[in-house]
Amino acid sequence: MTATTTPANAGFGTPQYPSEASLPRQLEIQPARKMRSSGRVLPGLPLSLGVSLTYLSIVVLLPLVALFARTFSLTFDAFIEAVFAPRVVATYLVSFGAALLAAVTNVVFGGILAWVLVRYSFPGRKLVDTLIDLPFALPTAVAGIALTAIYAKNGVLGAPLEALGLKVAFTPIGIYVAMVFIGLPFVVRTLQPVLQDHEIDFEEAAASLGASRLRTIIRVILPAMTPALLTGFALAFARAVGEYGSIIFIAGNVPYVSEITPLIIITKLEQYDYAGATAVASVMLVISFVLLLAINLLQAWTARRSGRTP
Amino acid sequence: MQSRKLLAVLGSSLGLFFASSAAAQTTLLNVSYDPTREFYSEFNAAFAKQWKTKTGENLSVKQSHGGSAKQARAVIDGLEADVVTLALAYDIDAIHENGGLLPKDWQKRLPNNAAPYTSTIVFLVRKGNPKKIKDWNDLARAGVEVITPNPKTSGGARWNYLAAWAYALAQPGGSATTARNFTKSVYDNVKVLDTGARGSTTTFVERGIGDVLIAWENEALLAIKELGPDKLEIVVPSLSILAEPPVAIVDKVVDKRGTRKVAQAYLEFLYTPEGQRLAGKHFYRPRDSKVAAEFSKQFAPVKLVSIDTVFGGWQKAQKDHFADGGVFDQIAVRK
Structure with a gap:
């Protein structure tokens, strides 16, 4: 029942588990049960x-x-001025740049993490598995304060890093760190079920046919994982772009340097400039939508190219 | 059977809930800003007691706290506040302008610009004052790291900015140009612009960032009380600004809820010796000179200028300095 309804929903929302995209084909193999009067x-x-x-x-x-x-309560000129002021444009670069970098980081390390959690059994695995979800559960402000405490110059990680000449808290790097933190679960959780479904036989077959480990990873495992990785990437990216609560504590919020776009929106709201705030928000939304659409198309393309069977 | 019993229990408890709320006392909602939490929880209890002896009515005062402008927006968007007690007049003006929940002349309806208690802007430095910070001009010195919230997101921080400006203006040969240059060099020394006052206090105290925190006097005194005088010191500058956090009745709400009388009495109680004493206890400067004398040890004398005389009122100050493209945006240029 659940399996049969999935394809109907698959067109809406983000396909969480792209491996199920292969299901329609299974359905097509059962034409014997002729359509009922509804014709569906x-x-x-x-x-x-x-x-x-x-x-x-x-x-x-x-x-x-x-x-x-x-x-629309703004005139066109006022809209352009609100949206393309140099200070606002600087925040787009910070927000989207840091979010892209953070999502890439999460795809790499979240991918490894998911791999380890699915394929290996080690003491404390359940515990690690649960830890992954914490960034979901933690109020974002708490996360921000905790991260700032760690990465400030008197913090556990901040002190040695600063000795090396790397300032994290109150710089754009801090923004990136917070985005990595909140985005991690998205990649791990989208990848895990796909990895679980991925038969180990394929890798064994590749090995027995003489493929090296690297070749097996590149030609066998990665193609099967790509759609899930892309979904995880998109989710982590979208979350990072919209994040306000945790970043604001660690960013430093210096104009042109470490201001994120949501802060500009809040700034405008503080001035009771609702229209200006929504104008910037709508630009953010359009950029996010275009990027997410591109990722979804890319995902569909890779899915088609890899023929959906590893 | 089981479910019917459950339903009965649910129904009766629901009935009880409504009965209790129907019999409940009059309630007031005071929508305030962040640092007044402790003050108002004590003040509310005192007022409820006084109201009970005077009228025999049970009164429960609820409070809501948050950033001043955020609170004002909540009231504009429909939060039913009987009274608002915010950080600056500009935010209560906004309640008038967006939706007309109270009249334009709200500030004239209570004594002292409707600000029953005041505060001012002081410096919090680390114990022993290692950077020898004595006055505003030390904040503009190279090598001094200053912590203050962003005046665009924090209503309270606008007072900090204006105090620096007012100091520079009062210096010999002071003009708008010198004030602007001075304020710019102070803000050039700011490495972290938190969005709110409490955030800045955390950055300064807990994270150990910066040499000096520009803070409201009540926040600075509270920080010393909470964190111990062995870590921090207060430095009072030669000149500062008179911060007047105003209060007002929200007319549309009290008329709808029938709470005008009690709301009025509530705000007037702020001006009585008892209310003034509580304000002093929570580090706000009392307006009442007799009560203020009782707290003379706590509040160092400082030359105070008002926003009306120096900046021509909040509306003008906001437009000139903090609006998009205003002076603050101009001095916060790309480095």
Whole structure:
């Protein structure tokens, strides 16, 4: 039941477990059970589709429309001025740049982490597995304060790093560190189920056919993981771009250097400039949407190219 | 059967809940800013007691705290505050301008610009004052690291900025240009611009960043009380600004809820010796000169200038200095 409804939902929201994209094919192999009078294979499609669309509209679309509607109270010139002021543009670079770097970092290390958690059994594995979720559960302000305490010049990590000439807290590096922290679970959790489903036989087959370890990783494991890695990347990136609570404590918030775009939005709100705030927010949203769309397309492309079978 | 019993229990408890809330006393909501939390929780109890003896009515005062502008926005967006007690008049003006919840002349309805207690801006330095910081000009010196919140996100921090400006203006030969240059060199020494006052205090005290924290006097005194005088010292500059955190009734709300009388009495109680004494106890300067004399040890004498005389009021100060493209944005240029 759950398996049959999945493809119907797969078009909406972010496909969490891209390996299931292979399911439609399984469905197609069962044409024997002829369509019922409704003419559809899937049970309850009109109802579930209706519920999905209504839900999506209320939960996601409506607030977004309200956001854009508010920006229309600005004239075009005022909009451009609010959105492309040099100080605001500087924050786009910081926010999106740091978020991209953090997401890349998380894909690399989150990938290794997921691999270790799935493939190896070691004492304390369950504990480590639970630790991964902590950045989800922690109030972001707490995370920010904790990170700042560690990376400040009198902190456990901050002191030795500063001795090496690397300042983390109150610099853009601090922003990156906070983004890595909050983004990690997204990569690990999207990758884990895919790795779990990935039969070890393929690797053994590759090895027995004479492939080196590196070749096995590059030609066998990575292609199968790419869609999940991309999803994890997209989620970690999106979360990092929108993050405010934890970053604000560690960033230092110096204009042109370590200000993030959400801070600009808050700044505008503090001046009761609702329209300006929503204008900047809508630009953020458009950039995020375009990037996420690109990632989703890339994901679809890799999925098609790899034929969905490792 | 089981479920019906459960339903009965649920129903009766729900009934009880409504009954209790119906019989409940009058409530007041005071929407305030962050550092007044301790003060108002004590003040509310004192007022409720006095109100009970005077009218026999049970009163419960609820409080809400947060950044001053954020609180004002919450009230504008529909938080039913009977009274607001915020960090600066500009935020209460905003409640008038956005939605007209109170009249334009709200500040004239209570004595002393509707600010029953005041504070000022002082410096918090590390024990022994290693950088020998005595006055504002020391903050502009090269090699001194200054910590203060961002005046664009923190209402309280706008007072810090304006105090620096007012000091420079009062110096011999002071003009708008010298004040601007001076303020710029102070802010060039700021390495961390937290979004709020408590954040800056944490950065300075807990993280050990910076040589001097520009802070409200009440926050500085509280920090010393909480963290011990063995770590920090207060330095009072030669000139500072009179910070007037104002209070007001939100007319539309009290008229709707029928709480005008008690809300009015609540704010007036702030001006009584008892209310003034509580303000003094929580490190705000009392307006009442008799009560102020009782706290003379706590509050060093300092020459204070007001925002109305130096800056022409909050609306103008906000527009000139803190609006987008204002002086603060101009001096915070790319380095």
